[in-house]
Amino acid sequence: MKVICDQSALAEALGIIGGVIASRTPNPVLTCIKLLAEDGRLTLAATDGDCGLRLVMEQVQVDDPGETLIPADKLIQIVRECPDPTVTLENDKQAMFIRSGESMFKIYGFDPAEAPPVADFDDEKIDCEINAGDLVTLISRSLFAAADEHSRYAINGVLVEREENKIRMIATDGRRLAVATGNTSSGTGESRCIIPSKALSIMRRILRNDAAVVRIAMDEHQIHVHIDDPSGQATLTSNLVEGRFPPFEDVIPKDQDKRVTFNRQTLWTAVRQAALLTNEESRSVRLHFHDNKLTLTSHAPEMGEAEVHLGVEDYSGEDLEIGFNPNYISDALKVIDQEQVTLELKAPNKPGVLRTGKEFTYVLMPVNLT
Amino acid sequence: MPIRPLSTLLINQIAAGEVVERPANVAKELIENAIDAGATRIEVLVDGGGRERLRVIDDGCGIPVDELALAISPHATSKIDALEDLDAIATMGFRGEALASIGAVSRMILTSRTHDSNEGGRITVEGDHVEGPAPAGCPPGTTVDVHQLFARTPARRKFLKSDGAETRRVRELMLRLALSNPSIAFALVSGDRTLLDLSATTDPRRRVLDVLGGELDDQLIEVDCTDEEASIGIWGLVGRPAVARPTTRHLHLFLNGRPIVDRSLSHAIREAYRGLIDPGRTPTAVVFLELDPGRVDVNVHPTKTEVRLRDDRLVYSRLRHAIIDALSEHDLTAAVHVADPQDRSTPPAQREFGARRVAEPPLPLRPSGSKGFDARSAREAMDVPEAPAPSLLAVTGSIPVMQVHGSYIVAEDDDGVVIIDQHALHERIMFSTLLERVLEGPLDSQRLLAPAMVDADSEQLDGLERIGPLLAKLGIEAEAMGPAAVGIHAIPVLLLERKVDIVEFMAELLAKAGGGSLPPDEEAALQEVLDMMSCRAAVKAGEQLNESEMAELMRQRDLVERSSRCPHGRPTTLRLSLEDLEKQFGRR
Numbered sequence: 001m002k003v004i005c006d007q008s009a010l011a012e013a014l015g016i017i018g019g020v021i022a023s024r025t026p027n028p029v030l031t032c033i034k035l036l037a038e039d040g041r042l043t044l045a046a047t048d049g050d051c052g053l054r055l056v057m058e059q060v061q062v063d064d065p066g067e068t069l070i071p072a073d074k075l076i077q078i079v080r081e082c083p084d085p086t087v088t089l090e091n092d093k094q095a096m097f098i099r100s101g102e103s104m105f106k107i108y109g110f111d112p113a114e115a116p117p118v119a120d121f122d123d124e125k126i127d128c129e130i131n132a133g134d135l136v137t138l139i140s141r142s143l144f145a146a147a148d149e150h151s152r153y154a155i156n157g158v159l160v161e162r163e164e165n166k167i168r169m170i171a172t173d174g175r176r177l178a179v180a181t182g183n184t185s186s187g188t189g190e191s192r193c194i195i196p197s198k199a200l201s202i203m204r205r206i207l208r209n210d211a212a213v214v215r216i217a218m219d220e221h222q223i224h225v226h227i228d229d230p231s232g233q234a235t236l237t238s239n240l241v242e243g244r245f246p247p248f249e250d251v252i253p254k255d256q257d258k259r260v261t262f263n264r265q266t267l268w269t270a271v272r273q274a275a276l277l278t279n280e281e282s283r284s285v286r287l288h289f290h291d292n293k294l295t296l297t298s299h300a301p302e303m304g305e306a307e308v309h310l311g312v313e314d315y316s317g318e319d320l321e322i323g324f325n326p327n328y329i330s331d332a333l334k335v336i337d338q339e340q341v342t343l344e345l346k347a348p349n350k351p352g353v354l355r356t357g358k359e360f361t362y363v364l365m366p367v368n369l370t
Numbered sequence: 371m372p373i374r375p376l377s378t379l380l381i382n383q384i385a386a387g388e389v390v391e392r393p394a395n396v397a398k399e400l401i402e403n404a405i406d407a408g409a410t411r412i413e414v415l416v417d418g419g420g421r422e423r424l425r426v427i428d429d430g431c432g433i434p435v436d437e438l439a440l441a442i443s444p445h446a447t448s449k450i451d452a453l454e455d456l457d458a459i460a461t462m463g464f465r466g467e468a469l470a471s472i473g474a475v476s477r478m479i480l481t482s483r484t485h486d487s488n489e490g491g492r493i494t495v496e497g498d499h500v501e502g503p504a505p506a507g508c509p510p511g512t513t514v515d516v517h518q519l520f521a522r523t524p525a526r527r528k529f530l531k532s533d534g535a536e537t538r539r540v541r542e543l544m545l546r547l548a549l550s551n552p553s554i555a556f557a558l559v560s561g562d563r564t565l566l567d568l569s570a571t572t573d574p575r576r577r578v579l580d581v582l583g584g585e586l587d588d589q590l591i592e593v594d595c596t597d598e599e600a601s602i603g604i605w606g607l608v609g610r611p612a613v614a615r616p617t618t619r620h621l622h623l624f625l626n627g628r629p630i631v632d633r634s635l636s637h638a639i640r641e642a643y644r645g646l647i648d649p650g651r652t653p654t655a656v657v658f659l660e661l662d663p664g665r666v667d668v669n670v671h672p673t674k675t676e677v678r679l680r681d682d683r684l685v686y687s688r689l690r691h692a693i694i695d696a697l698s699e700h701d702l703t704a705a706v707h708v709a710d711p712q713d714r715s716t717p718p719a720q721r722e723f724g725a726r727r728v729a730e731p732p733l734p735l736r737p738s739g740s741k742g743f744d745a746r747s748a749r750e751a752m753d754v755p756e757a758p759a760p761s762l763l764a765v766t767g768s769i770p771v772m773q774v775h776g777s778y779i780v781a782e783d784d785d786g787v788v789i790i791d792q793h794a795l796h797e798r799i800m801f802s803t804l805l806e807r808v809l810e811g812p813l814d815s816q817r818l819l820a821p822a823m824v825d826a827d828s829e830q831l832d833g834l835e836r837i838g839p840l841l842a843k844l845g846i847e848a849e850a851m852g853p854a855a856v857g858i859h860a861i862p863v864l865l866l867e868r869k870v871d872i873v874e875f876m877a878e879l880l881a882k883a884g885g886g887s888l889p890p891d892e893e894a895a896l897q898e899v900l901d902m903m904s905c906r907a908a909v910k911a912g913e914q915l916n917e918s919e920m921a922e923l924m925r926q927r928d929l930v931e932r933s934s935r936c937p938h939g940r941p942t943t944l945r946l947s948l949e950d951l952e953k954q955f956g957r958r
Contacts, residue, residue, distance in 0.1 A: 148869075174818050175866070251819045280867045281807060282814045301807060325816060325863070349817065365817040368845065368860055 001066025002090040003037040006059050007082050007100065013044055013055045013232075014076045016205045019198075021072045022048035033072045034115040035089065035096075038065040041232075042089075045118040046072060051199045052118035053206070056233040068096050069110040078105050119237040121226040125217040128162060128187030132227060133210030138169045139200050140335045141180035141360050146197045147173035154243030157194040162187055170248050176328050176364040177248055185213065193218055194245055199238035206234040252363055253351055256344035258317030260289065262310075264341050268333040270308045274298045275326035277306040284323040284367035289315050289345075298326070322348045323367040329354070332362045390471050392530055393420025393519060394539035399468035400514050401547055404428035407512060410570060411555040419533030419560075420540055421519045429511040432484035435491030438503040442469045442480065442495050469514075473497075476519045482512040497522060541565050545581045546629040549622055549656055552577035578607050578656050582620060586654065589613045591700055593657065595692035600684055601662050604692045608639075609654030611702055611935060614647040620654040626663060630677050635659070638686045642693035644897060645801070645932055646702065647939040655693075661685065702934040703788070703945050777911035779920055786947040793911050794936035795927055800904035801937045802930040804864070808843050808896065814863040815845030821857030824848075824876045826884070831856070833883030840895055844903070848876065856880060868907035875906055901937040 014033070022030045025048070036043040040062050045054045068091045075098075079087055082100035090097045091109065098105040139158075147155040152174075159170040165184045170177070203225055207214065212229040218240075225236040274285040274296040281301070288295045294312045299305040322345060333341065336356050344353040348369060354362040390396055397414055404412045407430025417423040433441055472478055473495030483490025483506075492506035520530070530536055537560045544566055548556045552574045558566035568580050579587055590607040597603075609620070621639065623630055643653045667678040679685055771781050779790040807813060826834065831850045834841075841848060847860035861872045879899065882888050888895045909915065915923070927933045927943075936942050952958045 172819060174820070174822065175816055177819055246820060281803065281864045283863045283867060284814050301810075323814075351817075351819070363819065365819055367863060368812070368815045368817065368847075370811045370814070 001035070001037050001068060002062075002064035002088070003035075003042050004061040004063065004086055004088050005042060005057065007079065007085050007087045009057060009059055010087055011076075011079050011082075013057055014072075014079055016202070016234075017044050017046050017053055017055055018072055018076050019202050019205065020046045020048055020051055020053045025049075028071075029069065029110055029114050029116060031072055032069045032110055032115070033075060034067065034069050034112060034118075036067040036112075037062045037089075045115070047116050047118050047237075049116070050196065051202065051236070051238040052116075053202060053237075054118050054120075054233075054235045055206070058230075058232050064090075066091065067112040069112045069115045070096050070107055071109070074107050078107075119222070119224065119235075121215070121224050121235045122217050125219050125224070127191050127216050127218050128165075128167070128184040130167065130182075130184040130214050130216065131210070132207040132212040132214050132229075134182050134184075135214050136204055136207050136210070138167065138180045138182045139204050142169035142171040142178045143197060143200050143204075144171075144331050144335060145173060145176050145178035145362070146171040148197075152243075152246075154194060154241055154245050157196045157241040158200055159194050159245045159248070160192070162191045164188060164190075170245070172246065172248060172251075175325075176362065177251055178332065179248070179252070179361040181359050181361075191218065193223060194241035194243070195223055196238060196241050199223070199236065203236055206236060251351070252361065253344075253346065253353060256346050256353055258289070258315070258320060258345040259342060260294075260312050260315040260345075261340055261342050262312070264333055264336055264339055266310060267341065268330060270294075270296050270310050271326050271329045271333070273308050274306045275330065277304050278326060279303065283325050283327070284369075285326040285329075286321060286323050286369060288319070288321045289317070290319045317345070320345060320348065321369060322352065323369045324352065324364060325367055328364045332360075332364075336360060390475060392539065393424050393536050394543045396420065396424055396472055396476075396516055396519060397426060397540045398543050398547075399472065400426035400516075401544065403468065403514075404430050404512065405547070405551055405554065407431045409511065409554060411557070413557045413559070414540065414544065415559045416537055416540055417561060419530070419536030420516075421530060421533075421536065422517070424516045424519065424540075425513060427511065427513045429509070432487075432490070432510055432512055433480075433482040434484055434487070435482075435489070435503055435505065438480060438482065438491050438493040439500070442473050442478075442493060442500070469495075472514075472516060472519075475523050476521065477517040479515040479517070480512070481506055481508050481515070483508050483510050485510045537565070546622060549577060549581055550624045550627045550629065550658065574605075574658075575607060582654065582656070586613060589654070591696050593692050593696040595688065595695070597688055600681075600688065602685060602688050603660035604657065604689055605660075606655060606657035606693075608642075608657070608693055608696065610700070611643065611646040611653075611939065613654045614643070614651040615654060616651055618652045621652050622656045624656075624658045625666060625677055626660060627658070628677075632677060634682055634686055635689060638690040639693060641894065642690045642697065643939075644894075645798070645901075645937040645939055646697065646935045649939065651939075657689070657693075659685070659689065698932070702932070703941075703943050773915055773920060775912075776914050779915070779923065781924060783945070786945055786949075786951060789944045789946070790923075790927070791911075791936070791940075791942055792913070792915065792923065793908050794940055795923060795933065795942040796908035797904045798933055798936045798942055799923070799926045799930050800864075800908055801900055802932070803926075804900045804904060805897065808900065812843050813845035815847065815860040816863050816866055817847075817860045818858065821851065821859050822861075822873055822876075823851065824856045824858065824873050824880065825854060826850070826856045826880050827854065830880040830884030833880060833886075833888075837879075837883045837888065837895065837899075840892070840899060843896065844899060846876075862903070864907060865903065870903075870906045875902070878902065897937075904937060 017033055021033075025031060030048055032046070034045045036045070037060070040058075040060070042057045042060045042062070043054060044057070046052070078098050082098070082103065084101035086100065088099040090099070095106050095108050098107070142158050146158055155172055155174065161168045161170070162184060165187055167182050167184050169180045172178070206227060209229040212227050215226045217224040217226070221240055223238055223240060227234050271285065275298065277298045277300045278284060279300040282299070285296050285298045288297070289312065292312055292315060294310040294315070296308040296310070297306065332354050338356040340356070342355050344355070348366060351363050351365050354364065390399070393416065397420065401412055401414070404426060407428060409428035409430035411429050413427045415423070415425040415427070469478070469480070474497065477494070477496040479492060479494045481490060481492045490506050490508040491503045492508075493500065493502035493504075541558055544556055544558055548554070548568050552571050555570040556566060556568045557564065568577070571577055575590075578590070586609065589610045589612065591610065593604060593606045593608055595604045618636070621636060623632060623635055623639075625632075639653060639655050639657065647653060661679070665680040773779055773792070777792060779792055781788050781790065804813070834848065834850060834856055845860065845862040846858065848856050848858045851857040856876065858872060858876055865872060865875065879902065882898075888898055934941060934943055
């Protein structure tokens, strides 16, 4: 195999595929990337056993077709350090040679026949098509709320529900719930699955071109995502999370009687300020709504206190004091691009609901105030 | 059988059953009499574990010949006169039962001479047969010679243990009495072996070391606290955590000079060590309490080892805090035990390299012969010179050096090298922070979207109800949901931040609450649960820490009380002293 690549394109592709590689595994081939050069293209493939990714690079010159299986970390580090605009990858039976400018590296690889399989996109199982930019928005607005290593396995992922061309992505960690709503460009009937967080964060990275069309296929156990854009193709395959997602509709309150509209940036700044004086034992900001004003206060024992005032013109309802983890508010404000957000409240021990139009609903549970 | 009054002998034999169970009880009654008689030396001789013969010889005030007959009759005593006196008992004995009871179950020869008479007297009692009193030549003082104990009550004799075991009991009893009477010399001879020979001293600390062992010299911390308002005086010597024992043998409690057994007060001492020693061990402690005799009822049981206190809660809390305060003034960092290259004969326990010297020995607490509670003189006696205040921040200025094996932090301090167990230290820091925080109000708690469910049996559901107020303080909101589950509505923010699995945590807590293994005392239960929380929330062994995390840990270490031990009582820190390093490298 001999192939000449553009250094920055190769480095970018390797950066994405490196996210798939298992960090701790006793099986060395799971720490490798498979390279396949043929038909004027270079295909990179890797999997951790649950999630697999195949990237096809077009801007390469294949001098000699062939394949190889190479430890990912060294390959990534070397290509990142290559000084020249081009990188030449070449291999013999035991090793791969990486040349760039005046530098030459030799890495011992594995037999490509041992490479774990990375599934191809299966057109038979096509579920829907969606605009890449829309999919990125949906992922951003849900993934952040997903649980992290939770013992309830089903919430360590994002629930995706589609009915005709309406699609929703839902995530929760037990304290907050994010529901992002959007449209697909094609798709009939209904489908429902839970996608692991890791697959979604890799997916977000391969959706570089907002205008591209993403094709999604699924069966009972796996989801396949395929994207074809001028720079190349990417196919992501992931096992789905088994288990029952909690009945999320029940926790979205319907009887909030206090409503207030904020400028997103203004609220975000205020919350970030108040968050500065919270700590591990006391991660809460107190929101006091009174006389068309909102006062945010926080205090960290033995450190200090913060007090931030905001005018709120349209607050409807009597005085209310409620505590929230400031990170939970910021996390949501970070992924919204609309200028206005509304916050709906009811009582200090009842959830708050943050909304932007119909596209984003975010339920967050308060911290008990003392 | 018709009802008829019991003979005096039988009455005395029955009474003896309460007071005199074994030779050690006889010795106790007689030694206490000797102490009350103002003796300066008390000698006890035993043969055959005391059942063949037990003699107690004192040089006290003696009994006039014409009172000898009265002395051996029941309820005859020189120690109290009227009912009011019972409210202010300052002597060891007072019931007037001892001699009569002992005489009823042995052959007892009482020989005595007062200091101002030229001739003594002797009276012999054997059951209901009394011989004398007859004049006798003897030195001033009293000798009680008890032969053939329980010879006429074979049932009692059968319950006695081996001669050696009975002798040991006599010895232990004497050690206890010796602790509170340093100005009296004590000797015990069994057959031809001297088992105990304590010379009189004016220094109670000296006596404690004579009794507990001289190797404790630099292991004892002085406790000294007087509450004039409540007229409570506390003086004692308590051991560093390193000399806690697996048995209760080194815990000695005295009330107004009398050795007592009191579960509540022993508990107060243990609680003071909470988090410094393993819960299965008992601190070494000799503690003397002085209370107004009017507030103590010692007349609960004839052996007088149990007492009843008025305001026992107050005494409990004063005692606990006195010890906590004393301990907090000392650097309790454990020393690394390294074999001394020059001297391999000394056992490591006797070489505490890191230990600092404690305060100078105090003045006597309870001058010998003092009768009754005299708050003023007791306070004066306890008015020992202030100990030079040791540094509160034991290792201020420690610089984190490195983390080894992802589990230990090695740093230097003024005295040498300290090795820190990161989990144990972080656990201690969290525990102390939380404890302080909980006193201010409930912990911040995050509500959950939907209750997290934990399985629970009916005992655990009952337990949940009992610990309701405790959970509220911790910021845990949970309730029974159906017959076999608990739903958690809100959880402490800290546990969330530290990624503690709340379901596992609650399951453990419910198991404790249901199984009754949480202490009934509210404060103790709170500490226990905070302990569980800190243990789960603390960094684990094997977790890599970066430099700033280590620096933060070391900074907090200097701010937190008892940072030398984790809440379970295991050490957080070991110190290898420069002195020891120099020895090991042959530099000295």
